[in-house]
Amino acid sequence: MGNSVIETNNTIILTLECEDDIQDYLREIEVVFSPKESNATRFHSLFSMFRYPVTVVCEKDYVDKTYRDTYYTYFASKHRRFDKNCKRLSFFEGIISEATFYKYDEEDKLQRAFIGVCIVRPLKIGAIGRTLLDPKRLAVAESYVRTTRYDFIILGHDLCVNAFPFSSQDSETMTCAETTVYNIIDYFGTRYPEYRTVLPSQLINELEKISQERILPSRGLDYYKISGLLKTFGFSPRVYAESVLTTDFKRTFHYYVESGIPLAVGVSAKCDGSDVKHSVVCIGHGKYRIELSNVQKHKIGEYEYIDTADLYDEYVMMDDNQIPYTVEKFDNLTIYDDAQVVLFAVPLYKRAFLEARDASDLFREIFEHERLGFLEIIPRVEEVINDDNPLVTRIFLTSSRKYRRYRAKHAGDAVASQFYSTLQLPKFIWVGEISTYNSYTDNMIYGEIVIDATASRISHKESLIMVRYLDYIGYRLPDESESELNSRLRHKVANMVYPYKMYHNNLVACGGNDDTV
Amino acid sequence: MIRYDFPKLNVDPEVTFKAIPDEIFEETMNELDKILARKMRKNEIQENMSMEYAAKFVTTI
Incomplete structure (x- = not known):
């Protein structure tokens, strides 16, 4: 484990010198692990995205508006005790000395090293809460992604990061479907004044209006409701199904990705031999290009031309069952076997009529x-x-x-x-x-x-x-x-x-x- | 008052790109319109069918 810089009642600041420190660090901050240790594995993968050394500020009792909202909506009703507070981890590149965190005239230095934050929820499943990490500062595959600016106050410092929101699913109030919608709305609400961010309970309330069955505990959503939710919160969504569009499907998908519009993507796959249906967000494409000889050619006179939509087959996914900014092949977009994109919903602006x-x-x-x-x-x-x-x-x-x-x-x-x-x-x-x-x-x-x-x-x-x-x-x-x-x-x-x-x-x-x- | 207008592009007065002669331009554009109408109608029908699949696709994991 790296050097402990400072510990107060509520804050622990530690520097992790290498990946070998991750396990000790997670023990140090007492992250709750599920019996399957899926949380531990996920946190380990998340921490593996950093370039070491990395200094982490942990606020032990942090009020996260998203978790607190689900706590009052759902978890507080349970017999078993749930903590109402979270932990907030703030990550900084390099070894940041104790003194630096308390020099308020050197905020630029902290800003230059700031990677982002991760909320740790007191849950056995889905402990990774709202996570905002700058992909430029992570060890991710070369790619092009859509991000927006998020502002924070950490130890009294005004800091910001360009990120796309990510969180894992708690499987009770938020499954992959709600997480997909929530993160898309959070991105648009933060970036554009035309939209607003929402809380999970607002999503649940809207679902109550359009559903004939109870909403909680969540059992997933169909894409009709996902599109309906996006519409409720000010978008003009369009849904495209692979079985209908066939040859145009992947190209249409790419045009919207190239436009910087985060897409809600429905994926059909196999998990332990069973059919599963999953929802993820696509926020960009990889840098790797397909060999020219394998790209479809079109004709203009005697000349050939190609469409850049056919040039790329890797996309950047925010998958709540993985870690942020994973780059996956279009024909296998998730960690599950034989994952095929079945449909996707585009949250279009209300005045963008032409598709x-x-x-x-x-x-x-x-x-x-x-x-x-x-x-x-x-x-x-x-x-x-x-x-x-x-x-x-x-x-x-x-x-x-x-x-x-x-x-x-x-x-x-x-x-x-x-x-x-x-x-x-x-x-x-x-x-x-x-x-x-x-x-x-x-x-x-x-x-x-x-x-x-x-x-x-x-x-x-x-x-x-x-x-x-x-x-x-x-x-x-x-x-x-x-x-x-x-x-x-x-x-x-x-x-x-x-x-x-x-x-x-x-x-x-x-x-x-x-x-x- | 000083008035500034939309900038005039300084162009070569001689026609150098054939484009479409005026006399057949309208006819050409109408043909283009018919092709686009047919393609866009096909797009519309296909895309409207997508919602049927959306209602059947229920996330499970």
Whole structure:
């Protein structure tokens, strides 16, 4: 065990020098273990995510709003005694001296070392409570994930961390289904003013309204109710089932992941020979790419192009039966055998009407069009397009606010910056970026097609807002017809630089790389 | 008062990208609209069926 820095009535600060200290540390803070020791195994896995040495501040009697809520809603009614307090563990990289924790003019030093927090619930099953850890500071596989900022006060210090919420299931008030919904709502409620965070009892109250049976103890939920809960709390969810979408299913899944939208994912699997159904949250994709020769090719004239949705098959999961930020293959997303994604629910914003498949269809029709498409421009792309360097398309949904900010700052020239910063756009847009494989690897693109996400299915071609191919830009303002876009697209814009920067905003890199996508 | 308008892109007056001639543009876009209408209708039918599966998928673990 590492050196004990300080112990007060309520706080223990210890430094763990290596992974060998984990077991002693867990004993030291008296984590309650179940007879199966599943808690011990899970905590050990969680602590194995850190880069050692790591200093841990343990507040022994901590009031966690989530657990306290379930305590009063459920656990307090039981004959067996349950503690109403939790422990809060706060993690810091390196050996942090006692003095540092009490120097309030050196808060930056603590902030730079801050990894995040984990609530330890006094439960035999599901002791890992609300956990917020910065994936950039963990030993996780290289990947791109969605996070948001969470603020804390620890020993009087204002600290923050970029994380996605995680917790294990207690199996009585919260199973995988409730945990999935709870963490998605917690993320949106923390990140956007349009939403609010909720407590478990609020989820249970809403479920009471739509269920014909009792809710507690929980026996899991169907995805109809999961979607209903998301709708109750201000989202406009859509559910996609694999058996219906078949070939488009994985691609649709990826478009939403690339858009930085956390997905509620229903997985069917085998556990000890029995069929099980599980719910997890997908918050990003892995960095590993499938070999080009194994990626489906599409045709534009005599040239081939690939969709980045077909380039990745690893996704970042928040699975309450594992540890945070696990990277798993799409065809085996959980620890169970033969785990297949059966369906997923997308918590869309209420004004984002156009769905991924419609946006993708419109993009392809324009991109591949013999006159309006990219084909005529390809000879001006100053790269050899061949089997090793095909054209690449990347489709995602984003807010026009973030898009405008990024493009204005990274357009590469004053002409384009001015254009992007003032272009009239709806609140949400679908963007289809055009690149080559080599340029995509260098985060550069040769063009883009922008589609109005506030348009409906019946809008069809009217949802087309902008087409940019190299230094040609065709756009139309809200009251203009598509012919305006067409006539503008005919003329080359002077002094416009290409290739230009690929859009980076929806996901942040972790596990060793520094990019954002 | 100084007025600043939407920036005008400085373009080459000569047509360099063929795009679609004005006279057939509307016709082309209408054809595109028909293709999209068919595809999106198919998408809608499929996606509406997804909710049937959602109701049957009950988490168990």
